[in-house]
Amino acid sequence: xxxxxxxxxxxxxxxxxxxxxxxxxxxxxxxxxxxxxxxxxxxxxxxxxxxxxxxxxxxxxxxxxxxxxxxxxxxxxxxxxxxxxxxxxxxxxxxxxxxxxxxxxxxxxxxxxxxxxxxxxxxxxxxxxxxxxxxxxxxxxxxxxxxxxxxxxxxxxx
Amino acid sequence: xxxxxxxxxxxxxxxxxxxxxxxxxxxxxxxxxxxxxxxxxxxxxxxxxxxxxxxxxxxxxxxxxxxxxxxxxxxxxxxxxxxxxxxxxxxxxxxxxxxxxxxxxxx
Numbered sequence: 001x002x003x004x005x006x007x008x009x010x011x012x013x014x015x016x017x018x019x020x021x022x023x024x025x026x027x028x029x030x031x032x033x034x035x036x037x038x039x040x041x042x043x044x045x046x047x048x049x050x051x052x053x054x055x056x057x058x059x060x061x062x063x064x065x066x067x068x069x070x071x072x073x074x075x076x077x078x079x080x081x082x083x084x085x086x087x088x089x090x091x092x093x094x095x096x097x098x099x100x101x102x103x104x105x106x107x108x109x110x111x112x113x114x115x116x117x118x119x120x121x122x123x124x125x126x127x128x129x130x131x132x133x134x135x136x137x138x139x140x141x142x143x144x145x146x147x148x149x150x151x152x153x154x155x156x157x158x
Numbered sequence: 159x160x161x162x163x164x165x166x167x168x169x170x171x172x173x174x175x176x177x178x179x180x181x182x183x184x185x186x187x188x189x190x191x192x193x194x195x196x197x198x199x200x201x202x203x204x205x206x207x208x209x210x211x212x213x214x215x216x217x218x219x220x221x222x223x224x225x226x227x228x229x230x231x232x233x234x235x236x237x238x239x240x241x242x243x244x245x246x247x248x249x250x251x252x253x254x255x256x257x258x259x260x261x262x263x264x265x
Contacts, residue, residue, distance in 0.1 A: 038222055070172045085234070108226070108227050108233075110219050114237075115218055115237040119173060120235060123228040125228050
């Protein structure tokens with residue numbers, strides 16, 4: 001009776017050992033497991049609607065004043081380095097920045113998790129004067145806001 | 159070629175109580191549309207596609223970048239409850255499958 005018990009006990013430990021090993025293998029590269037895949041189809045597409053469709057699967061979005069551009073650039077002095085900072089006053093899953101009149105509207109997006117809050121800052125290249133959209137995914141719905149950034153090709157600002 | 163990464167953290171001025179994590183990678187971010195003026199040949203596209211930021215080993219932001227992001231790209235996010243000394247890891251990969259990573263700490 002005692003030996004039987006020990007056998008079942010050993011079986012149990014071996015089985016759980018396998019699970020631990022599998023989890024360990026997964027944990028060795030956590031970024032690759034957790035990170036969402038690169039939305040290749042969303043880049044290089046013209047226009048706001050079709051880009052959103054390729055990125056989020058839907059293009060219906062509501063304008064929200066909770067999405068703010070921090071220190072917005074109105075006149076870009078250097079069209080190759082246009083700083084854009086988006087700050088969102090609600091729970092945020094992801095933020096996408098789109099430059100409507102660029103050859104591909106999609107500029108960058110970020111998927112946030114854990115301690116990260118609704119904030120994204122980057123620097124963009126812009127071909128010409130265009131509306132710049134910040135589209136936020138929150139609770140399965142899309143919200144947006146936009147600013148117009150002027151670009152003077154080869155000229156001085158103003 | 160190793161490309162330098164700079165990690166900076168500071169109090170987020172526009173969001174109270176949060177810490178801004180900034181990552182900068184020394185990368186050309188070539189769009190593939192530019193031409194070499196001498197040879198008139200197109201310079202092939204070379205840009206970062208994925209940039210991940212981890213805080214204390216947990217993924218907090220996974221950025222998808224395109225060619226429209228500027229040269230020497232800067233990415234900034236904001237996290238709540240980060241303490242001085244917390245580990246920040248930035249890792250990137252580009253369209254030519256080059257990659258790099260750097261670990262820093264919250265200032």
